[in-house]
Each structure stands twice: as structure tokens, then as C-alpha cells.
Amino acid sequence: MPASEEICRLSATELIAGIEAGSFSPAESIEAWAGAMESDDLNAFLWKGVEGGAEQGSGHLSGLPVAIKDIFCTSGIPTTAGSRILEGYKPPYSATAVERLTEAGAGLLGKTNMDEFAMGSSNENSAYGGVSNPWDRTRVPGGSSGGSAAAVAGGLAPCALGTDTGGSIRQPAALCGIVGLKPTYGAISRFGMIAFASSLDQCGPLTRTVADAALLLEVMQGQDQRDSTSVGLEAPIELPSSTDLDGVRFGVPAELVGGDVGIEVGVREVFEQTLSRIEELGGEVAEVTLPHAAHGISAYYVLAPAEASSNLARYDGVRYGLRVEADDLVSMYERTRSEGFGPEVKRRIMLGTYALSSGYYDAYYAQAQKVRTRIAEDFTAAFQGVDFVVTPTSPTVAFPLGARTQDPLSMYLSDFCTVPMSLAGIPAISIPAGLAAPPEGGPELPVGFQIAAPAFGEQDLLEAAHALEMSIGFQRLDQREGEGA
Amino acid sequence: MTALEPVIGLEIHVQLATETKMFCGCRLSFGDEPNSHICPVCLGHPGVLPNVNEQAIVYALMIGEALGCEIAERSTFHRKNYFYPDLPKGYQISQYDHPIAVDGRLGDVRVHRAHLEEDAAKLSHKGASGRIHGSGASVVDFNRGGTPLVEIVSEPDIRSAAQAREWAQLLRATLASLGVSDCNMEEGSLRVDGNVSLRPAGSDELGTKTELKNMNSFRFLERGIEAEIERQRELIESGQEVEQETLHFHPDDGSLTPMRSKEYAHDYRYFPEPDLVPVVPTAEMREAARAALPELPAARKERYLTELDLPEATAASLAFQPELGGFFEDALAANSDATPRAIANWVTGDLVAALREQDLGEDPYRSKAEPREIAALAAMVEGKQVSHSAGKQILAKLAAEGGTAAGVVESEGLAQISDDSEIDAMIDAAIESEPEAADQVRSGNEKAIGRIVGAAMKNSQGRIDGGLAREKILERLG
Numbered sequence: 001m002p003a004s005e006e007i008c009r010l011s012a013t014e015l016i017a018g019i020e021a022g023s024f025s026p027a028e029s030i031e032a033w034a035g036a037m038e039s040d041d042l043n044a045f046l047w048k049g050v051e052g053g054a055e056q057g058s059g060h061l062s063g064l065p066v067a068i069k070d071i072f073c074t075s076g077i078p079t080t081a082g083s084r085i086l087e088g089y090k091p092p093y094s095a096t097a098v099e100r101l102t103e104a105g106a107g108l109l110g111k112t113n114m115d116e117f118a119m120g121s122s123n124e125n126s127a128y129g130g131v132s133n134p135w136d137r138t139r140v141p142g143g144s145s146g147g148s149a150a151a152v153a154g155g156l157a158p159c160a161l162g163t164d165t166g167g168s169i170r171q172p173a174a175l176c177g178i179v180g181l182k183p184t185y186g187a188i189s190r191f192g193m194i195a196f197a198s199s200l201d202q203c204g205p206l207t208r209t210v211a212d213a214a215l216l217l218e219v220m221q222g223q224d225q226r227d228s229t230s231v232g233l234e235a236p237i238e239l240p241s242s243t244d245l246d247g248v249r250f251g252v253p254a255e256l257v258g259g260d261v262g263i264e265v266g267v268r269e270v271f272e273q274t275l276s277r278i279e280e281l282g283g284e285v286a287e288v289t290l291p292h293a294a295h296g297i298s299a300y301y302v303l304a305p306a307e308a309s310s311n312l313a314r315y316d317g318v319r320y321g322l323r324v325e326a327d328d329l330v331s332m333y334e335r336t337r338s339e340g341f342g343p344e345v346k347r348r349i350m351l352g353t354y355a356l357s358s359g360y361y362d363a364y365y366a367q368a369q370k371v372r373t374r375i376a377e378d379f380t381a382a383f384q385g386v387d388f389v390v391t392p393t394s395p396t397v398a399f400p401l402g403a404r405t406q407d408p409l410s411m412y413l414s415d416f417c418t419v420p421m422s423l424a425g426i427p428a429i430s431i432p433a434g435l436a437a438p439p440e441g442g443p444e445l446p447v448g449f450q451i452a453a454p455a456f457g458e459q460d461l462l463e464a465a466h467a468l469e470m471s472i473g474f475q476r477l478d479q480r481e482g483e484g485a
Numbered sequence: 486m487t488a489l490e491p492v493i494g495l496e497i498h499v500q501l502a503t504e505t506k507m508f509c510g511c512r513l514s515f516g517d518e519p520n521s522h523i524c525p526v527c528l529g530h531p532g533v534l535p536n537v538n539e540q541a542i543v544y545a546l547m548i549g550e551a552l553g554c555e556i557a558e559r560s561t562f563h564r565k566n567y568f569y570p571d572l573p574k575g576y577q578i579s580q581y582d583h584p585i586a587v588d589g590r591l592g593d594v595r596v597h598r599a600h601l602e603e604d605a606a607k608l609s610h611k612g613a614s615g616r617i618h619g620s621g622a623s624v625v626d627f628n629r630g631g632t633p634l635v636e637i638v639s640e641p642d643i644r645s646a647a648q649a650r651e652w653a654q655l656l657r658a659t660l661a662s663l664g665v666s667d668c669n670m671e672e673g674s675l676r677v678d679g680n681v682s683l684r685p686a687g688s689d690e691l692g693t694k695t696e697l698k699n700m701n702s703f704r705f706l707e708r709g710i711e712a713e714i715e716r717q718r719e720l721i722e723s724g725q726e727v728e729q730e731t732l733h734f735h736p737d738d739g740s741l742t743p744m745r746s747k748e749y750a751h752d753y754r755y756f757p758e759p760d761l762v763p764v765v766p767t768a769e770m771r772e773a774a775r776a777a778l779p780e781l782p783a784a785r786k787e788r789y790l791t792e793l794d795l796p797e798a799t800a801a802s803l804a805f806q807p808e809l810g811g812f813f814e815d816a817l818a819a820n821s822d823a824t825p826r827a828i829a830n831w832v833t834g835d836l837v838a839a840l841r842e843q844d845l846g847e848d849p850y851r852s853k854a855e856p857r858e859i860a861a862l863a864a865m866v867e868g869k870q871v872s873h874s875a876g877k878q879i880l881a882k883l884a885a886e887g888g889t890a891a892g893v894v895e896s897e898g899l900a901q902i903s904d905d906s907e908i909d910a911m912i913d914a915a916i917e918s919e920p921e922a923a924d925q926v927r928s929g930n931e932k933a934i935g936r937i938v939g940a941a942m943k944n945s946q947g948r949i950d951g952g953l954a955r956e957k958i959l960e961r962l963g
Contacts, residue, residue, distance in 0.1 A: 073532045086531065093525050095532060194531040199759035227534050228762050307759055310566050313575020314529045318625070329623075333568055356566070356754035365756060 004032035009478060012064055012159045012212040013239065019063040026063025027054040030107050033065040036156050037110050042132045042141075044151040045110040046070045047078050053107015061219060062105030067157035069148050070111040071118055072098050072203075073192040077108070081194045082116040082126040082144075085315045085322045085340030095192025096227065097161060097203045097220045104219045109157050113147030116342045117312065118168055118196040120144050121414035124405050125344045132401075133176060134477055135445055139398040142172030142414075148206045149176040155478040159207040159216060163193055165200045166300050167393075167418025170430035173206050174393035174448020177432040177477055179465075180206045181213040182418075184455045185425035186231040188217075189224030195311040197304035198229075200422050208476060210431060210466040211239050217458060233456055240459075240466035245281040248464055250451075251288030251386035256417050261294070263395045266436025270447040271392045274433045277471055278390075283464075288382040288389060292374040296420040297412055299375070302355045302368035303423075308345075309352030315340060347408065376424040383454045388464060391417040393430040393448030397438050421452045428452040429465045432474040446474075489721060490686040491714045492694075493649050493679060494597075494641035497656060498634050499666045500604060500674040501544045506631035507603040508535030508578065515672060519626035527631035529573030534760050541633035542585070544665040545601050546766055546774035548635050549586025551659055551781055552596045559765050560585040560600075562758040567751045570625050571605040578603050579636075581755050585764060591659060592783060594652050595640035601764075606630030635665075641680065641691065646710035650703045653677050657703075658782040658805040670701050677706050681713045683721060692717075693727040697741065699734045709734040712741055785810060793825040799833050809833065812849040812856050820860035827863040835877055839884035853887030854880070862890040874947040875899040902948045911949060912957045915941035926962045934958055 002018075007029055010018060018024055034050045045067070051074075052058075053065050068074060071081050073091035080086040094102075102108065115125040123131040123146025131146045133139040134154030141150040145162030149172035152160050162169040164182035173180025181204045188203045195201060205216035218237035224230045252275065257263065263271075275285050317323035317336035324335035341349070355364035382389055395416055404411040421428040429451050435444035449468070453461035505512055509526035526533040549556050563581035584600035606627040637656070643649045657668050657675060667674040682694035697713055700706040712734075717727050732741040766774075780788070786804035789795040795803070803810045813832050817825055836849055836859065845851040862883065866876040871894055882893045894900050902908055915937050916923050925933035934955060941954045 073530075079531070081531065089531070091525070091530060091532070093530075191534050192532040195760075197759075226536060227760075228536055229534075229760065306756060310564050310576050310754070310756070313566060313568065314531070314573060316568060316570075316575060318570050319528055319573060320530065329570065353754065356756050358752045358754070361754075361756070 004035055007032040008036050008155055008158075010158065011208040013209065013215055015064055015158055016061065016215075026056050026058075026105075029063040030054040030065055033109055033158065037067070037151070040151070040154075040156050042134055042137070042150045042154050042156070043129050044113055044131050044147040044154065044156055046080060046082070046113050046128055046147070047111040049077065049110060051077070051108040052102050053105065055105070059103065059105025061101065063107075064105070064159070065107040065109035065157065066101055066216070067109045067112050067148055067151045067160035068098060069114055069145050069160065069162050071114060071163050071194045072161060073194065074098055074108065074111065077111065079111065079194070080128070081118070082114040082128065083315075083340065083342070083345070084127040085336070087127075087322060089321050091192075093192065096189035096224045098192065100220050100222070101161075101216070106219070110151075112145070112151055112160060115144035115146065116345050117194065117308070118144040118163055118165055118201075119308070119344050119348055121167070121171055121411050122399070122401075122404065123147065123172070124401065125342055127342055130401055133398045135177065136398065136443060139400050139445070140175065142175035142394070142398065144168040144172075145180075145206060146172050149173050149178060149180070152176070152178050152206050152208060153477050155481070159205060159212050161203060161216075162206045163196075163201055163203050164418075164422065165197050165202075165304060166422045167415040169204045169206060170418050170428060170448065170450060171394050171414055174430045174432070174450075175398040175446065177446030177474065178206055178208060179210055179213050179429065179431050179469075180204065180448075181217060181429045182421070182427060183217060183221065183458055184233070184427045186229055187233055187427070187456070187458065188220045189222070189227040189230040191224055191226040195307075197307040198311060199307060200300075200304060208478075210429070210462055210469045213429065214239050214462045233458060235459070237459055237462065240462040242463040242467040243470050245278055245283030245464060245467050248283045248388070249386040250275070250278055250283055250285050251382055251389045252285060253288050253290040253293060253382070253389055253391065255290050255293045256391045256420065261395065261416065262413065263392055264397065264436065264439055266438070267392050267394070267396060267447050270434035270436050271449065274449045274468070274472070275390070277468065281467060281471055286386055288386055290375070290378040290382060290389070290420065292371060292378050293420040295371050296375055296423055297416055299368040299371035300415070300419045300423060301351065301412060302364045303372065305348040305352030306355045306365050307352065309349045309356065312341075312345065312349055344408070372423045375420050379420075379424045379426055379452075379454070387453070387460065389452045391450045393417060393450040397436055397445035397447060399438070400440075417450060426452055426455050427458050427461055429461055431465050431469050431472070432476070433472055434474065487685040487687075489683045489718055490688070491644055491646075492641045492682045492684055492691060493643035493645075493710060495639045495643065495649060495653060496678045496680065497637040497653070498604075498676040498678075499548070499637065499660055499668070501541050501633040501635060502664070502666050502674075503538055503540045503544065503633050505538060505540075507538050507541055507601070507633035508631055511631065513632055514628050517628060519624075519628060522628045523630075527573070528627055529575070535578060535758075537761060537764065538633055541601060542764060542766060543770060543774055543777075544633070544663075545585050545599065545635050546771060547663050547665055547777055548637070548660065549589070549599055550775055550778055551663055552586065552589035552591050552599060552637070554586035554589030554596060554599060556766065556771060557583060557585055557587065559583065559763045561763045562601075562761045563755045564758050566754040569605070570623065571608045571630065573606065573627065573630060577605065578758055578761070583763075592652060592655050594642040597638040597640050599635055599637045602634050602636060604629055604632035604634050641682075646707045646714065649679060649710050650707040653706055654703055654805055655782060658807055661807040662779050662782055663777075670703070673701065676701070679706065679710050679713070681710055681717065682727070683714065683717045693729050695727065695729065696731045697734055698731060698744070699736075701736065705734060705736050708739050709741065712739055716741065782807075782810075789829075793829070795826055795829050799829045802833050803829060806847060808848040808850065809837070812836075815856035816860040819857035820864065823860055823863035823867050827867050828860055831859055831863050831876075831880060835880045836884060839881060843884065852884040854883040855887070858883050858888075858890045865890060865894070869901060869950050870894075871899055871901055872942070872947045872950055874942060874951075875901075878947065899946070899948060901950060902945060908949060908953070908957065911941055911945050912954060912961065914944060915954075916958065916961060923962055926958070931959075
């Protein structure tokens with residue numbers, strides 16, 4: 001039997017292979033990972049507990065523990081969405097995505113920290129404290145799925161669930177040097193995922209490898225009666241095996257990657273190197289145009305807050321969660337919500353309420369919907385000429401904790417390259433492509449490479465990402481530490 | 486000053502009698518233990534999503550078809566956002582700019598639209614006001630929350646309180662005949678709000694309207710609208726302006742008071758519900774809805790008038806009261822001898838009176854009388870086998886104890902006397918018992934004959950035909 005450290009060095013697919021081969025048992029795997037989780041000094045977990053997964057033969061994911069972003073409802077297990085307003089809340093039911101994993105035999109490995117209600121790009125908006133990037137503890141892990149990304153990168157979990165509304169899986173995956181997949185809108189049921197912006201929210205995996213992302217996607221995807229907007233994928237996802245990119249066409253959109261959009265020099269270098277690598281693997285790189293993509297952030301910061309202002313109305317102190325008593329109903333609402341929500345959530349509720357107000361709806365919400373439609377059409381047109389659209393996932397490497405908390409706009413720009421895909425509802429993956437030094441100096445940090453595909457093109461997307469991943473041979477943090485040890 | 490003309494439109498909320506709620510699998514219930522039919526979805530827990538009830542769609546399609554509406558190929562849901570403890574999500578899911586049915590007509594009033602939405606939960610306030618402001622505590626029963634509703638909005642085609650009541654009754658009868666709702670105003674499964682304004686008669690412009698709520702019977706609807714018309718008339722005639730507001734009707738004294746602005750003044754921030762896809766009824770669903778339509782009250786009344794030759798009032802009461810009409814139809818189907826008119830008269834006259842006497846409400850099926858036996862009774866009276874007054878006795882007996890009409894005739898000895906000598910003897914006895922009347926008849930005052938006929942009827946316990954008795958008396962005294 002291998003030692004815990006050896007188990008904890010495996011990817012999810014390797015772990016399952018090890019169990020299938022009889023090298024170790026599901027219970028040994030769960031125990032090893034439970035120990036890893038307990039050693040969390042990144043504040044990656046909001047609840048540290050293990051449920052299921054240890055039983056032999058309970059499904060093909062038996063023995064695989066999955067860290068769950070605290071935005072997924074888990075029956076009887078605290079679920080806060082990173083907010084004070086849900087402190088102590090234990091849902092009476094579990095999210096479909098979580099249920100599908102546990103039905104396949106997987107275990108639940110803690111609930112991970114996140115920006116409050118998934119609103120943020122640094123995890124600093126959590127009511128329960130920020131999360132450290134395991135590459136450099138003075139830096140952010142990205143967000144909003146910052147706890148999930150830090151846990152996987154820091155060797156505290158083999159894989160994790162996140163949610164992505166405008167980049168919340170891809171950006172932290174990029175900043176932590178792991179793989180993050182946002183599937184097509186509708187591929188995975190949203191039932192039980194606490195809503196931020198319903199028309200954009202999508203669940204996806206944060207993993208050590210592209211194959212691991214495929215493994216989890218296949219288990220979770222599919223139509224769900226309880227989510228009318230879920231459709232599932234057309235065919236089951238298979239583990240990707242491509243090692244070349246012969247004839248595959250990659251489009252680089254000037255609007256997102258051009259010289260004037262604030263991409264750090266180091267990030268740009270890694271991006272260019274990756275484009276060269278694509279060509280070495282037989283792929284073609286072409287310019288494409290997404291004329292409206294640069295307006296993505298503007299449209300997103302109307303639409304997402306508008307939906308959020310409505311989605312968060314239910315936290316009123318009446319039925320569950322925080323209630324701050326007062327003499328009358330309106331005061332109770334005001335005090336509960338004043339004390340329960342953090343500043344960024346309040347900012348977005350106000351933005352969204354304004355955007356939907358009578359007299360402003362057409363100028364903001366309706367206009368933003370038109371931009372959204374245009375962006376989707378831009379992608380459709382671009383995919384006439386190329387198979388994938390590629391960008392750096394984040395314009396920057398991980399930035400220092402506190403660097404952007406006083407400047408919401410600069411924080412919002414973290415999602416400049418990821419938001420257009422969210423608005424278009426198409427799948428996109430971030431894979432680690434290399435390291436770059438931050439502009440202010442210091443040790444090199446991971447850079448993510450984003451690949452976006454047409455809706456429901458997940459299998460092709462995973463194949464391309466896998467071929468590139470194999471060629472890049474990025475050394476994850478856990479692999480580096482393993483070597484150093 | 487030109488005469489003022491009321492302009493009235495109605496907004497009707499109909500709770501659908503589906504098995505389950507609009508967006509979750511909880512059963513509908515009335516009067517069950519509070520909060521016993523609830524789930525994470527209808528409580529608005531974090532992460533839940535709505536799921537449209539297909540039965541509710543079909544019922545809404547039936548309502549749309551019954552009201553002669555155009556059915557939308559594609560209708561959508563919006564969120565109507567406001568905070569209130571009876572609204573667990575902080576928004577109501579409701580159809581907004583693309584309702585399922587538009588542009589219909591019922592009777593002489595046009596239907597603007599009919600749309601689907603979900604009902605709020607039930608709030609009870611402890612304290613003097615019975616409203617949330619100033620109450621000591623409030624409790625919420627979420628059993629009702631999420632009940633499917635269809636809201637029907639009329640055009641402002643109504644011109645009087647009485648017409649409003651009549652139209653609401655026709656609408657209720659129409660909905661009840663579809664079987665899509667209990668249509669009980671007191672229990673709130675049918676809620677009628679009124680929009681009232683006044684304008685100079687003949688004008689095309691609309692005056693400032695007020696909205697009237699809490700009129701939970703047809704009588705209160707008429708009284709509330711009547712009171713509001715008068716209130717507005719007094720304001721306008723004294724040179725004051727009508728303020729646009731929502732008024733609460735108080736059934737106890739018929740008064741109207743403004744609802745606090747906080748209770749209704751909202752910017753609802755409508756936007757498309759992102760958790761639901763559009764409703765696109767299939768051809769099959771629409772066909773099924775059409776096929777499920779029964780004969781509607783307006784058509785039924787027309788048939789009663791033209792084919793069955795019923796009087797106007799009788800036709801209306803049978804056509805617009807579904808239970809009564811159903812009983813009549815059953816009696817008609819079992820009948821071979823009586824005219825429809827005779828059966829209709831027994832049902833709407835003596836049977837309804839018997840129901841009232843026994844305190845059985847409006848449903849004749851709750852009495853012991855079988856439709857078949859009412860038909861048999863009507864035939865016996867028409868065939869002069871029993872007298873009309875014996876018929877009344879038989880009906881009372883049937884309603885109270887059931888059994889057959891023939892059986893009652895037998896057991897009570899109510900069969901018409903057909904033996905001439907027996908009749909003659911009874912006539913003679915009657916003349917003898919009323920000498921004064923007899924004298925008056927002899928001297929040409931035919932009116933006095935009534936007392937002698939009455940005596941004959943009384944002596945025979947109604948077993949003589951009244952017309953025949955009259956004839957015989959005249960013969961003797963003529």
C-alpha cells in the first residue's frame with residue numbers, strides 16, 4: 001500500500017485506476033485526502049468533513065473525493081455561499097451535480113471558500129476571510145471559486161467543483177496553475193447551485209488534468225427534470241486521448257488579445273509561446289474578429305447584477321439564515337440584509353436594482369441583452385472559420401492580496417477574456433500554459449491558456465486541451481513540491 | 486352637467502384545481518395543517534428552480550379557448566419583484582408581456598388577456614387591524630404559496646355594478662363548467678377585483694380609475710362597485726379629483742378604505758424569468774384543450790331558449806349554475822314523457838326551494854332526489870296522473886327521503902281520483918261546505934269559485950285535478 005503522500009500526488013483518473021488495479025482501497029484514498037484537507041492553511045475550506053466515497057464498488061468514482069464549492073447545496077451540511085446571511089444554514093436537499101457525483105461513488109471532501117455569492121475575482125469577498133494562493137501566500141487564488149482552485153493546486157483535494165458565471169472557474173484555475181472547465185450553459189443541471197446570475201451560472205470541474213475534467217463532466221452532465229434550462233450533452237464524454245492538433249484551427253480575437261487591453265507582458269509571452277506550440281503540433285493559428293466582445297464586461301455588469309438583485313431577494317430573514325430582529329417588518333428586512341451581505345454583494349444588488357428600474361430598463365437591461373446577442377453572434381461567425389477561439393484566461397497572473405479590493409473596476413477587468421464566452425453560453429477551458437513573473441517582480445506564477453469551443457463542443461474542446469496539455473508538460477505545484485521533498 | 490357614465494373592468498384570479506403546485510410537486514390543499522404541503526422549491530430555499538406544471542398549462546389553454554382568446558404560440562414568464570413575507574423568493578413568477586391567451590370575449594364583455602402565475606402564501610396577522618401594519622405578530626402558511634393561478638383581465642366594457650356582477654357570474658359558470666377550478670369566492674379560489682372610473686356619458690376618454698379589492702362574494706362585488714361609483718360621482722360633482730389608488734372593501738359595513746401605499750406601491754422591476762424556458766403548447770396540447778371543453782354556459786343558455794323553449798330566467802339559471810344545469814341535463818336524459826319546460830320548472834322552482842329549506846346550498850345532488858324521479862314526477866303531473874299540488878308534496882318527499890315518484894304516490898295515496906262518482910260526491914260536499922261562495926257563483930260572481938275548488942282539493946288531499954273540479958262546480962251552479 002502506498003503512503004498517503006503518494007495517493008495525494010495522483011490525479012483523479014490515476015486515483016481511480018489505482019483503486020481499480022487494487023493498489024489501494026477507496027477507504028485508504030478517502031482517508032489520505034481527509035488528512036490532506038485537514039492540513040489546510042490556505043483558508044480554502046469553510047467546512048471540513050468527509051461524506052461517503054469510502055465504500056468499495058459503490059460506483060466507478062468510488063474512492064474519489066471531490067471538494068465542493070460552498071455554493072452547492074449539500075443536504076444537512078452547512079452551505080453558506082461565502083455569506084454571513086447563510087451562516088449556519090443546512091439545506092434540506094442536495095444539488096443535482098453533487099448527487100450525480102455521490103451516486104457514482106464519489107465522496108464529498110469539505111466545502112470550499114468562495115467570494116460571497118460568487119461575486120468576485122479574488123476570493124477576498126468571502127465573509128469568512130480570503131484564501132491564499134498556494135504558489136505565493138501573499139497573493140490571491142482568483143475567484144470566485146478561489147477555495148476550490150487553491151485546494152486542488154495546494155494538494156488538499158484531487159479535484160473540486162466550482163461555478164462559473166463570468167470566469168469564476170477559469171480565472172482561479174489559471175491563477176493557481178490547474179485545469180478549469182466551464183461547460184456549455186445547460187450541460188449540467190443548476191438545481192441546488194445557489195443562484196448568482198441564473199442565465200450565466202454554470203457548474204464545472206477544477207482538476208489537475210484535462211482528463212480529470214472530462215471524467216467529472218461526464219458524471220455530472222445531462223438533462224435534469226428539476227432544471228428546465230438543462231439539456232445535457234448530445235453524447236457521453238470520453239476521456240480525451242489526442243496528442244496532436246493536425247488541421248485544427250485556432251482563432252485569436254484581436255478584440256480580447258490586442259495590444260491595448262492590459263495583458264501583462266509575461267502573460268502575453270506565455271500566450272504567444274502556446275500559439276507557437278499549437279503550430280508545432282500541426283494546428284493552425286488565425287486571427288478572428290469578435291467585434292462586440294470588448295463590450296462583454298459592460299453588458300455582464302448590467303445583466304449579472306440585475307439577475308442577482310432578484311435572486312438574492314429571498315434572503316429576507318423570514319424563513320432561514322440570518323435574521324436581525326427589529327420592531328417592524330421593513331426594519332427587519334433592512335437590518336438583516338445590511339448585516340448579512342458584504343459590500344460587493346450590496347453594490348451589485350444596487351446596480352442590478354437600478355438597471356431593472358422602471359424608466360431605466362430599456363437603457364440598461366434591454367440594451368445589455370442586445371449586446372449579449374451580438375457577442376453570441378460574433379462567436380457563431382468566428383466558428384465558421386476556426387474550430388476554437390483562444391485567449392489568455394486572465395490578463396494578469398495572481399495579484400497581491402488587497403491590491404484591487406479598493407478598485408472594483410480593476411477587479412471586474414480580471415474577467416475581460418472570460419466573460420464573452422459566458423455571455424455566449426459556450427464551453428471554455430483554462431489549462432496551465434507556463435509561468436510568468438508578476439510585473440512588480442517576485443517568483444514566477446502560473447499563466448492560464450483559455451480555449452473556447454462552439455456550444456456542446458466539449459469533446460473536441462477536451463481533445464484539443466489534452467493534446468496541448470501533453471505537449472506543454474506543465475509541472476503543477478504538487479509535482480514541484482513532490483520533487484523538492 | 487352631463488351625466489356621468491361608469492367604466493368598469495374586472496381582474497379575476499382563478500386558482501386552478503391542479504393536483505400539484507405551479508412550479509413544484511407539492512399537493513394543493515385547503516384547510517390542511519398549516520405548512521404541511523411545502524418543499525424547498527415553494528419555500529424559496531437557496532438553489533431551487535421552478536418547474537412548470539403541465540396540467541396548469543392545459544387548464545390555462547382551456548380557459549383561453551373557452552373565453553374565445555387567441556392562444557399564444559409562445560408565451561413567457563417574468564419575475565415580478567417585491568418584498569413581502571408571503572412571497573418566499575422575493576418575486577412572483579408571472580406572465581407579463583407574452584401571456585398565454587389574449588383578445589377574447591365572453592358575453593358582451595371583451596377579454597383583454599389571461600395569464601398564468603403563482604399564488605402567494607397565506608399571511609395571518611394578529612392584532613386589531615387584521616393587516617400587517619400595526620399587528621403584533623404575523624404567521625405565514627406556505628401551503629397556498631405556489632398554487633397555480635390564471636389571471637383574467639377584462640376590457641373596461643362594463644357600465645354598471647349589476648352588469649359587473651352578472652358578468653362575473655357568467656365567468657364563474659364558464660370556469661366551473663370547465664372543471665379547472667373550485668371557483669369558490671369565499672375560500673378565495675375565485676377572486677374578483679374591480680377597476681372603476683367615471684366619465685361624461687358618451688365620452689371616449691377614460692377617467693382616473695381606482696382598484697377595488699376584497700369583494701369576496703358576488704353580492705359584495707356589486708355593493709363595492711356601487712359604493713365606489715357613488716363615491717367618485719360625489720367627488721367629481723363637487724369639483725374634486727379622483728385619486729388613483731387601491732381601495733379595500735369591508736364586507737361588514739360596505740365601506741371602502743385606501744390601502745396603505747406601502748402595501749401596493751412598487752416598482753416591480755419585471756424581467757424575463759431566466760430559470761424557465763418559454764411555454765410553447767404543442768398542437769396536441771391545444772387540441773386536447775379544445776376537446777376537453779364542455780358545452781359552455783352561454784351556448785347552453787342559447788340552446789335552452791331555442792331548442793327547449795325554456796323561459797329566459799329559467800334558461801339562465803340552469804345554464805349559469807353548473808350543478809343545477811347538470812341535474813337538469815340528467816333528468817332530461819332519463820325522461821321520456823315530460824316536456825323539458827316542465828322538468829326545468831320543477832328543478833328551478835320546488836327543488837331549489839327544497840334545497841334552501843334543507844340548508845343544502847346550491848347543489849341539487851346533495852338532496853335525496855334522483856334526476857330520473859324528478860323527470861317522472863313532471864311527467865305524472867303533465868299527464869294528470871297526479872295534481873300539481875300533489876306534485877309539490879311528492880317533490881318535497883323525494884328531496885327529503887329519496888325513493889321513486891311512483892312509490893311516493895302509492896304510499897301517500899296521492900294518485901288522481903279517476904272514478905267519476907267519487908269525484909262528483911266530493912264536489913257536492915265542497916259546494917255544501919261553502920254555501921256563501923256557492924250563492925255568489927250562482928249570482929254570477931265567478932271569482933268566488935276559488936274557495937269551493939280549494940275545499941274540493943283539500944277534501945281530496947289534492948287528488949282531484951283542479952281544472953276538472955272547476956268545470957264540474959260551474960256545471961252544477963251555472
